[in-house]
Amino acid sequence: xxxxxxxxxxxxxxxxxxxxxxxxxxxxxxxxxxxxxxxxxxxxxxxxxxxxxxxxxxxxxxxxxxxxxxxxxxxxxxxxxxxxxxxxxxxxxxxxxxxxxxxxxxxxxxxxxxxxxxxxxxxxxxxxxxxxxxxxxxxxxxxxxxxxxxxxxxxxxxxxxxxxxxxxxxxxxxxxxxxxxxxxxxxxxxxxxxxxxxxxxxxxxxxxxxxxxxxxxxxxxxxxxxxxxxxxxxxxxxxxxxxxxxxxxxxxxxxxxxxxxxxxxxxxxxxxxxxxxxxxxxxxxxxxxxxxxxxxxxxxxxxxxxxxxxxxxxxxxxxxxxxxxxxxxxxxxxxxxxxxxxxxxxxxxxxxxxxxxxxxxxxxxxxxxxxxxxxxxxxxxxxxxxxxxxxxxxxxxxxxxxxxxxxxxxxxxxxxxxxxxxx
Numbered sequence: 001x002x003x004x005x006x007x008x009x010x011x012x013x014x015x016x017x018x019x020x021x022x023x024x025x026x027x028x029x030x031x032x033x034x035x036x037x038x039x040x041x042x043x044x045x046x047x048x049x050x051x052x053x054x055x056x057x058x059x060x061x062x063x064x065x066x067x068x069x070x071x072x073x074x075x076x077x078x079x080x081x082x083x084x085x086x087x088x089x090x091x092x093x094x095x096x097x098x099x100x101x102x103x104x105x106x107x108x109x110x111x112x113x114x115x116x117x118x119x120x121x122x123x124x125x126x127x128x129x130x131x132x133x134x135x136x137x138x139x140x141x142x143x144x145x146x147x148x149x150x151x152x153x154x155x156x157x158x159x160x161x162x163x164x165x166x167x168x169x170x171x172x173x174x175x176x177x178x179x180x181x182x183x184x185x186x187x188x189x190x191x192x193x194x195x196x197x198x199x200x201x202x203x204x205x206x207x208x209x210x211x212x213x214x215x216x217x218x219x220x221x222x223x224x225x226x227x228x229x230x231x232x233x234x235x236x237x238x239x240x241x242x243x244x245x246x247x248x249x250x251x252x253x254x255x256x257x258x259x260x261x262x263x264x265x266x267x268x269x270x271x272x273x274x275x276x277x278x279x280x281x282x283x284x285x286x287x288x289x290x291x292x293x294x295x296x297x298x299x300x301x302x303x304x305x306x307x308x309x310x311x312x313x314x315x316x317x318x319x320x321x322x323x324x325x326x327x328x329x330x331x332x333x334x335x336x337x338x339x340x341x342x343x344x345x346x347x348x349x350x351x352x353x354x355x356x357x358x359x360x361x362x363x364x365x366x367x368x369x370x371x372x373x374x375x376x377x378x379x380x381x382x383x384x385x386x387x388x389x390x391x392x393x394x395x396x397x398x399x400x401x402x403x404x405x406x407x408x409x410x411x412x413x414x415x416x417x418x419x420x421x422x423x
Contacts, residue, residue, distance in 0.1 A: 036410070036414035036415065036416055037414065037415045038355075038412075038413065038414050038415075039318055039388070039390075039407075039409060039413045039414070039415060040352045040355050040388070040412075040413050041355045042388070043415075044318075044407065044415055046318050046319050046320050046333065046388065047317055047318060047319040047320075047333055047334040047338045048317070048318050048407050049315065049316075049317050049338070049339075049399060049400070049402075049403045049406050049407065050315070050316050050317070050318055050390075050406070050407045050408075050409050050413075050415070051280070051314050051315050051406055051407070051408055051409070051419075052312075052314050052316075052409055052410075052411070053408050053409065053410060053416070054410070054411055055281075055312040055313065055314035056086070056089070056279060056280070056314045057089075057093075058309065058311075058312050059278055059279050059280070059281055059311050059312060059314060060089060060090060060093040060279060061093060062278075062307060062309055062310070062311060063076075063275065063278045063279075063311075064093050064094040064095070065307055066257075066260065066304065066307060067094070067260065067273060068094070069306075069307070070260040070261065070263070070264040070265070071264060071265045071266075071271070072260050072263050072264065072271040072272060072273050073096035073097075073270065073271065073272040073273070074094065074095050074096055074272075074273060074275075075095060075096050075097045075098065075099050075116070075118050075249070075272050075273070075274050076090050076095055076098065076099060076274065076275060076276050076278070076279065077098075077099040077100070077101075077120070077252075077253075077274050077275065077276030078098045078099060078100050078105060078108070078109050078276065079099075079100065079101050079105065079276060079397060080276040080277050080279065080280060080396055080397050080400065081279065081280060081396070081400050081406075081421065082105065082108065082400065082401070082421050082422050082423050083400070083406060083419050083420065083421050083422070084108060084111060084112035084419075084420065084422060085112075085419035085420070086279060086419065087108075087109055087112035087113070087114060088112050088113055090279060091112070091113055091114060096116060096272065097114055097115070097116030097117055097118060097142070098112070098114040098116075098117055098118075099117075099118045099119075099120050099274045099276065100117060100118070100119050100120075101119065101120065101121050102119070102121065102128070103119070103123070103128040103129075103131040103132050103135075104131070105119075106119055106131070106132065106135060106141075106143070107131060107135065108422045110135055110139055110141050114141075115140070115141060115142060116141075116142045116144075117135070117141055117142070117143050117144070118144045118145075118170075118207075118249060118272070118274065119132075119143070119144065119145040119146070120146060120207060120209065120249075120274060121145065121146055121180075122145070122146055122147060122148065122149075122152055122172070122180065123145040123146075123147075123152075123156065123167075124152065124155070126159060129155075129156065129159045129160070130159075130163075132145070132167070133159075133160065133163045133165045133167075136165055136166075136167070137163070137165050142168070143167070143168060144168045144169070144170055144204060144207075144247070145167070145168070145169060145170070146169070146170050146171070146172040146180075146181075146207050147169045147170070147171060147172065147191065147195070148171065148172040148174070148180050148181045148182050148191070149191075150191065150194055153169075153191065153194050153195055153198065153201065156169070156198075156200075156201055157198040157199070157200055157201055160200040160201070161199060161200045163200075164200070165200065166200055166201075166202055167200060167201055167202065168202050168204045169195060169201050169202065169203055169204065170203075170204060170205050170206060170207040170247060170249065171188050171191055171192060171195075171203065171205075171206050171207070172206075172207050172208070172209075173188055173206050173207070173208050173229050173232065174208070174209070174212075175212060175213060175225060177212070178209070178212040178213075179209070179212060181208070181209075185228070185232050188206070188232055188236075189232075189235075189236070189239075189241070192236050192241040192242070193241065195241075196241055202243075203236075203241060203242050203243075204242065204244070204246065204247045205233060205242060205246040205247030205248055205249070205269075205270070206229055206232065206233045206236075206246075206247075206248055206249075207247075207249050207250065208225070208226070208229050208249070208250040209250060209252060210222045210225060210226065210250055210251070210252070210255050210258070210259060211252035211253075211254055211255065213225065219255075219258060219296070222255055222258055222259075223258060223262060226250065226258075226259060226262040226263070227262065229248065229250075230248060230262070230263075230266075230269075233246050233248050233269070234246075234268075237268075245268070245269065245270050246268075246269055246270065247269070247270040247272060248263060248266070248269045248270070248271050248272070249271070249272040249273070249274060250263075250273065250274070251273035251274050251275055252274070252275060252276070253275040253276055253277035253278060253286055253289060254286075254289040254292075256273050256275040256278075256293070257293045257296060257297065257304055258296070259273055260273050276397075277395075277396055277397065278311055279314070280313075280314050280315045280396040280400075281311040281312060281313045281314060281315075281396070282313050282315065282392065282393055282394050282395065282396050283313045283347055283349075283392040283393070283394065284343055284344040284347075284392075284393065284394020284395060285343045285344065285394050285395055286311075286394075286395070286396070287313065287394075290310065290311050294310065313392050313393075315392070315393055315396050315399060315400075316349065316390045316391060316392055316393070317334055317338055317339045317346060317390075317391045317393060317399065318388060318389070318390050318391070319332050319333045319334035319338070319373075319388070319389060319391065320332070320333045320386060320387070320388055320389075321333075321383055321384060321385055321386065321387045321388075321389065322372075322385065323385060324383070324384050324385055327379045328376055328377055328378065328379055329374060329375070329376060329377070330363070330374070330375040330376075330377055330383055331372055331373070331374060331375075332365075332372065332373040332374075332375060332389060333371070333372070334346070334368075334371070334372075334373050334391070335368045335369050335370050335371040335372045335373055336368050336369065336370050336371075337370055337371055337402060338371075338399075338402055338403075339368070339373075339391065339393055339399050339402070340393050340394060340395045340396070340397070340398035340399045341368050341398075342395060342398055343394045343395040343398075344394035344395070345365040345366070345367075345368060345373070345394075346365050346368075346373065346391035346392065346393055347365065347391060347392045347393075347394075348360040348363045348364075348365070348375070348389050348390075348391055349389075349390050349391065349392050350389070350390045351363075351383060351387050351388060351389045351390070352387065352388045352390075353386070353387045353388075358382055358383065358387065359381070359382065359383075360383065360389065361378075361381075362377055362378040362381060363375050363376070363377045363381060363383060363389075364376050364377075365391075390413075400421055400423075401421070401423045403421055404420070404421060405418040405419065405420055405421065406418065406419050406421060
């Protein structure tokens with residue numbers, strides 16, 4: 001088994017430690033100050049995924065203040081960016097730990113400095129269990145994973161007893177039609193009793209994911225679900241099925257405000273929220289979700305409004321116009337290999353020619369292929385071959401996983417350095 005210190009192979013040029021495509025202007029991938037290269041003045045190979053540093057910092061500060069106001073811990077989901085540099089920044093801005101979906105992601109979070117890791121998923125498979133045991137025993141990681149079945153409990157006990165290693169587990173409590181989890185309180189209590197009988201498993205609380213709840217009455221359904229979860233957790237404490245301060249954790253990126261409100265100021269619980277996309281945000285599905293957050297705050301005098309400011313879209317993909325084959329059509333040099341397309345197509349925000357801004361009014365992305373995007377424009381549009389367009393995106397998770405390195409820019413759109421992704 002690979003040790004944690006043996007980093008997995010990466011996809012950039014390890015011999016030069018530079019991002020490909022720059023020739024003599026190649027830049028090291030690091031957080032250290034480097035010479036700046038202008039996106040606007042064509043000093044960067046395009047297409048490129050770009051994160052604006054000031055927007056990222058704004059988002060980290062905003063969400064940490066939000067969590068503090070509700071007296072809940074923040075354990076952001078790392079799957080969004082899988083970028084160790086961003087994990088470090090999230091931890092430096094007050095995150096309690098990092099959430100992951102897989103043991104491989106947990107390794108990356110640990111390498112980034114996370115000492116507390118929640119795997120909001122079931123831990124299944126001997127090699128996966130071995131990775132986690134190594135994190136716990138050799139690297140002192142405070143690790144938590146979910147369980148929702150007797151078979152999983154027995155498999156975990158069998159493995160971790162041979163390692164003489166104690167594993168913290170959270171019962172995943174789910175809803176009908178959800179992706180996993182015990183579906184009734186009886187199932188949860190039966191599983192808790194089984195866990196209590198295991199010598200190398202420690203039940204620490206309950207995990208939920210409310211994002212699978214939909215419908216016209218979703219908010220009230222979520223509140224009822226969270227109330228039931230809290231009641232079950234408290235009963236498990238009373239029944240001594242959970243020893244010590246119980247953990248209660250939930251919240252994706254859409255309903256984190258409702259979860260934080262329901263978990264707020266629970267001194268008897270270790271309450272933890274796990275939104276992930278807030279750090280990057282977008283101009284699509286998470287902008288819409290955040291607008292709902294702010295509307296709920298306005299209607300209920302929630303703290304999201306009192307904080308001031310808001311989340312900002314930090315990620316763009318920059319690309320060239322490579323063809324104008326028809327008066328009302330542009331072909332752009334980016335496609336499915338470069339940008340998310342599952343929750344809305346990229347949106348043109350700004351354009352530049354010879355370092356000067358030009359209008360993107362009326363330009364609409366209509367389709368994407370592997371390496372091309374098609375845009376409709378007015379016949380009068382000045383956009384043409386060689387112009388640069390900066391696109392915002394929807395669903396940042398599926399843009400990040402297409403890139404080996406992300407450019408970090410300042411407010412003048414000068415790239416200061418690159419950060420490595422670890423998908």
